[in-house]
Amino acid sequence: MAIPMPGRDRVPDGPVRDFVTAMHEIYDAAGQPASRLIAKTTLALPSKDYQAVSHETVSGTLRGGAVPAWEKVRSILKVLTDGLPDDVELPDTELRMRALWTAARHRVQDPPVSASRRPPVTIALSSARLPAEAVPMAGFRPRPAPGFVGRATLIAAVHTALTSPDDVRLVLFGGVGAGKTQTILHYLDRHHGADRPLWWVPCTTADTARASLIELAAALGVDRHHRVDRTVRLVLEALQARRFPYLMIFDGLDDPDLLRLVPNGGHVVITTRDPAFGDDGSSVGMEVPDLEPADAELLLRTHDPDLPAWLIAEVIAAYGPSPLAMRQLVSWSRVAGRQVGVIGDADPAECLTTVPADGYGSSASLALLLALDRLDAASGQALRLLEALSCFAPIRISTKLLGRGANATASPGSVLAETPRGEVALNLAILELRRRGLARLTGDGVEVLPLVRMVVRGTLAGEEAARAYRRAHAMLAAVNPGRPDDQRSATDMYEGIAAHVDATGLVWSEDLKARETVCDQVRFRYLAGDYNVACDLGEQAYKAWRPGNDPSTDDHLLLRMSHEWANALRATGQYERAGELTRGAMSQLGVDPAYGEDHPYTLAMAGSRAADLRIAGDYRRALEVDEETYELCKARFGEDHPRTVMSLHNRGISLRLNGEFRQAEQTDREALARHREEFGDANWRTLLSMNALAEDLNGQGRHQDVLTELEPMLARVTSQEHTRMDRGLLLAQRALALAQRGIGRWTEALGLLESSYADCVRLFGEGHEYPLALRMSRANTLHLLNRTDEAVEELSQGITDYRRLFGHGNPLTVVAEINLANALRARGDHSLAIRIDGHGSETLIDRVGRDHPFSVAALVNLASDYALGEHPNRLVASRKAVEFALRAYTVLDHPHVIAAEANLAADLAAANLPLAAEKRLEVLRRLEARYGPEHPAARTVARGERVDCVLEPPLV
Structure with missing residues (x-):
């Protein structure tokens, strides 16, 4: 039935009647459709632009009984104008109607008071208007x-x-x-x-x-x-x-x-x-967010003004700063007669269950349990997801991480299948949690509210709790990218997992994929330079998985964990523990028929064993192990496999430590070429190879080659902010500084060493091997610059750290002591210097051999001690030093050969022997030909003065 235009007795003249009249004009032109049809049609309009309208509202508008909100009027107008015949045009309909609606709306909001009319009824009027x-x-x-x-x-x-x-x-x-x-x-x-x-x-x-x-x-x-x-x-x-x-x-x-x-x-x-x-x-x-910490503290202090600040911080961290949590704690503490936050040996969630919170009428636990019941009825999957997320750490959980887990394959009946599968299902579940106030979305993550997390964890017991944790383990394992050596683009995923390893108790999982995730986490932390974290997690996993504690009865993960943990132990300077762990694993591999000499775990452990031998100063045996391991890797994996190339890199380290710099150079050039081809210049392996080659060239005295070849290469990968994964780049900067020092740019070298040392300390701490080596290089440079007192102080502290890390008789410690003797000799402490050099040379000859660069340098410096002390055998000592230098090095212009022969020339001159001047000129020609007449060492030799051999501790 058509709706007639209301009479003036119902809608008198004025803005409201003008509005209703205009509406009827359009209504009539559209053919007077039924109000129910108009209302039904509004339901089909785009919801983002129009609102649905009931047929009662349509009828009330056309009868003049209501002036509804503009959104409603606009929807009615849309339906009516869409139904107009093609030959009917109503220009500026919406603009004209908006003006009429505004005037009518103002009139009904503030109607004129007439003596003949009673004011309209209100919800609650003042007593001045009604009795x-x-x-x-x-x-x-x-x-x-x-x-x-x-x-x-x-x-x-x-x-x-x-x-x-x-x-x-x-x-x-x-x-x-x-x-x-x-x-x-x-x-x-x-x-x-x-x-x-x-x-x-x-x-x-x-x-x-x-x-x-x-x-x-x-x-x-x-x-x-x-x-x-x-x-x-x-x-x-x-x-x-x-x-x-x-x-x-x-x-x-x-x-x-x-x-x-x-x-x-x-x-x-x-x-x-x-x-x-x-x-x-x-x-x-x-x-309405949680309370600010200061407001949460104020609320707690209304109950107990004397609460210590540390206890308030613990309470807020545990329960979250929501008003319900704070009022619940205050109410429970008042009834229990206890201090807020102190509940003895009881579960912290106990105070959420027994006493209604002030102003809420029920306990926090009851309020949340009702919400969880409603969630379960609406979406069981969302509840299962909430239970799993409550096992995670109480921080924001990346939606990217959850999305990757939702897209992972889940076998039917598995715990992973109980969580939402696919991103659509996951998003719906998260929105359900958000809609019910149980979680909040923050940026690109979801956060379970602290109070919700505590109540959910409190309600889970027995098998339900175990299954919730298994779901959490499966979710983390599902997003694990795998072995992290070449997964730099997945760093955010590894870090996302790492945040929840402890909270979920992932190391205690019986699932092999979860345990593989733990292994990859230890490896990731090691590569990222988080050595202490890697150590702690490795130790926890190793103890949990040892035979008798391993429900999987699969030892291969225990062996892999031994390897990863040992790497982390070495990186933190716990060399003895790392060696014990590796030896134990090698023993197991040796007697277990399931593992042969070329098994991947055996080869990995062999690499670790060689590292332990290098650290212990047994360089010859380390080289033997590395040579054997490299050949086995080639046979098992092929020459281009990353494991084989890293084995080749390790062989280069051992060659260098044995003083075989030319062979090390050939090895490291091959490793560098393969690393660059496979991984690019910025990969951590490539950076380590760049540093290795630079050390090889410096060891041969080819300092200009380092600057010519390596400096441009390293410049291309220099980043503004270094991380521990860039350790190869940091170490290569030390090699560049030593090359600068080698060609006579001592001040420039000191500046680079100081900046690199600061970077290393920031990343690794002062007691780590890397900054320790840089400190030694800086101290040697201070000595060459005649800043003797500074050098002595630096070298003395460095020796203390080397003894702590490697022990008193380790070659690296002895090298540091010989450098100290140089500075002491320059300061005039000849007697102490000769004692250090005498003991050091004997130790080095015994540990690394007479022809090793360490031994040669010690003998050259010892000859200087003899000469300055006017020892009767000073000329014999000087000639012996030359003999050993020429046997150790195949080139006559190596810095140690030049130092030995220049010092011999000085000793010959002191003895007034006729060959002295000729010998000095010969050495000077070689030195100037290599480095130029302005090199500081050339000026020293030209003056007939002695030259010290400084030693740079290699990185093992």
Whole structure:
């Protein structure tokens, strides 16, 4: 039936009638469609642009009984104008109707008072306008909890929004216990006068919300219909007509279906756990976050002003700074007669269960259990996900990590299959948790609320708890990228897993994939330079998986963990423990028929064994092991396999430590070429090979070759901020500095050494082998620059650290002592210098051989001690030093050969022997030909002075 234009007795002349008349013009032109048809058609309009309209609203608008919100009018106009015949045009329909609607809206909001007309009924008018007995009640309204703190900025924002003359739908959203209801209650106490219209609608259930609106019908004078929904519609129509100002609070509205009970228009506040309610374009969303730490502390101190700061910090860290958590703790402590945060030997979650929290009517545990029950009914998968995430660390969990896990293959019946599969299912589950206030989205991660996490973990017991942890283990294992040596692009994934290894107890998992994930974590931490973390995790896993504790009965992971843990131990200077671990693993591999000499684990352990031998100073035996391991790797994997090339690199280290610099150079050039081809210049392997080649060239005295070849190569990969994975680059900078020093640029070399040392200390700490070697190089450079006292101080501290790391008789420690003797000799402490050099030369000859560069340098310096002390055998010692230098080096212009022969020339001159001048000139010609006449060493020789041999401790 068509709706007629209302008469003037119903809608008198004025803005409202003008608006209704214009609506009828369009309605009539569209053929007077039924109100139900118009309403049904609005449902099909794009939801992001238009709102659905009920047929009662359509009818009320055309009859002049209501002027609804513009969004509703716009939807009606869209349906009517779309139904106009092609030959009918109504120019600027929306613009013209908006102006008419605005005027009509203002009239119904502030109608003129006439003596012949009674003012329209309001929700709650002041007693000046109605007799006191006629003033309707404001309906149910909770009492605010005592001790409200903070929220000043939020309440001010609410006040600003609700003082707007326009319609406002304000959505206050936040997690369970965030204090949404208390915030709006305290807003009302501060800014909403008792005589202003207000109606509070509790939305715990649909029935409580409808019951409140039925009570509102009586206050409005709306006739009750025998059907509840009909009465509710009439109430909403009366409100939407907006013939009076009002404020309505819909408290705890979490069910989207209840949004149909919220009027369009007026000032409306919705408190909800669902953030989506504030994102629909017609609402203003404001989050009610957890309390600021200072406010949480203030709330706790209202109960106990003398609480220590450390205890407050622990309580907030454990329970989270939500008002519900803080009030629950205060309530429990008051009843229990205990200090906040101190519950003896009981479970920390106990205080969440037994006592209602002030202002909430129930305990925190009960409130959350009800929410979990509703979650289980709505989405069991979301609940399973929440249980697993509650086993994770109490931090933001990367959605990228969770998404990769959701896309991983899960066998039917596995614990992983119990979690959402596929990103769509995962996103729906996370949104369900967010909608129910159990988790929050922060950037690219999801965070389970601390209180929720504690309650969920408290409810899990026995097999349920074990299964939740197995789900967490499976989720972490599913996103593990594998062995991390060449997975630099997956760093964020490894770090995402690392954050939750401890919390989930991943090392105790019985699943092999989970244990492989732990192995990869130890390896990742080692490569990233987090050596202490790698050590701790390696030790924990090794002890958990040892025979008798390993439910998988598979020892291969234990062997791999032995290798990874030993690497980390060496990196932290725990050489003895690393050696014991490697020897034990080698013994097991030797007697177990499942492993042969070319098994990957055997070869890996052999590499570790060679490293232990190098650290112990047994360079010859280390080279034998590395030679054998390299040949086995070639036979097993092929020459180009990364393991074979790294074995080749290790062989180069042992050759260099044995003084075989030319052979080491050939080896390292081959390794560098293969690493560059396979991994590029910036890979950690390639950087280590670059440094190795630089050390080989420096060891031969070919300092200019280092600068010519390696400096441009390293410049291409220099990063502004170094990490521990760039250790090869940091070490190569030391090699560059030594090359600069070798060609006479001593001051420039010192600057580079100092900056590199600072970088190394920042990354590894002062006691680590890397910064220790840089410190020794810097001290040697200070000695050459005649900054003797500084050099002595630096060298003395360095020797203490070398003794701590390697022991007293280790070749590296002896090398550091010989460098100290150089500085002491320069300071005039000849007797102490000769004792150091005498003992050091004997030790080195015994440990590394007479022809080793270490031994040669010690003998050259010892000859200087003899000469300065006018020892009767000084000339014999000097000739012996030359003999050993010429036997150790095949080139006459090596710095140690030049030093030995230059010092012999000085000793010959001191003995007034005729060959002295000729010998000095011969040495000077070779020196100038190699480095130029301005080199500091050339000037020293030209003056007939002695030259020291400084030793740079190699990196083992």
